[in-house]
Amino acid sequence: xxxxxxxxxxPAMLAQWRTLARRERILVLLAVATALVGALWLGVVxxxxxxxxxxxxxxxxxxxTLRDARAQAAELARLNAMPPAPPESSDLQSAFVTWLKxxxxxxxxxxxxxxxxxxxxVHALPGPLIVELVRAARRDWGAALRQASLxxxxxxxxxxxxxxxRRGAAGP
Numbered sequence: 406x407x408x409x410x411x412x413x414x415x416p417a418m419l420a421q422w423r424t425l426a427r428r429e430r431i432l433v434l435l436a437v438a439t440a441l442v443g444a445l446w447l448g449v450v451x452x453x454x455x456x457x458x459x460x461x462x463x464x465x466x467x468x469x470t471l472r473d474a475r476a477q478a479a480e481l482a483r484l485n486a487m488p489p490a491p492p493e494s495s496d497l498q499s500a501f502v503t504w505l506k507x508x509x510x511x512x513x514x515x516x517x518x519x520x521x522x523x524x525x526x527v528h529a530l531p532g533p534l535i536v537e538l539v540r541a542a543r544r545d546w547g548a549a550l551r552q553a554s555l556x557x558x559x560x561x562x563x564x565x566x567x568x569x570x571r572r573g574a575a576g577p
Contacts, residue, residue, distance in 0.1 A: 497523050497569065500546045501538075509534050522551060522570035529562040538567075547571055 414422060425433065501516045501523055513528035527535070535555070542548040548569045555565035 497546055497548055497571070501525055501542070501569075504538065504541055508537065519568070522568060523548075525567045525569065527555070527566070528564050529558075529560075530564075531562055532557075535563060535567075542569060 422430070498516055498518055505512065505514050505516065505525075509530060512530045512534070514530065515526040517524050517526070525538075539550055542550070548571060550567060551570050552568040553565070555563045555567070557563055
């Protein structure tokens, strides 16, 4: 059996070591070696094995994410390079219908085309909602309010019509 370098031990441990029988020394060395192997396994080998096992899956997932991001970037670049749609090409009537269905589903409204614009007939619409509709039409659809004929009912709701056209277009 190989000799343990006894000079590396502190004097108190060296004295204790010398009192042990050969069989006890072997058991102590085996216990220390087992502890070192266990620590090496837990600290180095096991994490490396887990990384090597999971790395290909993670690489595939990240490459798929990168492909998706590149495809989205290419689509955004293509859309960004396109000229903006002219105001006449968007459907103003459907924009009003959709907005009213989302923001005022219980309101009594009708949207109809008239000449080069849209008329929104309202029968029971709260004032704040009309203000939001005007803001959305100007900001999001490029529409300008050409005429408003509204009457407030006893219930505080408004009835009448709102005539809209595209900003910059000649009005009636």
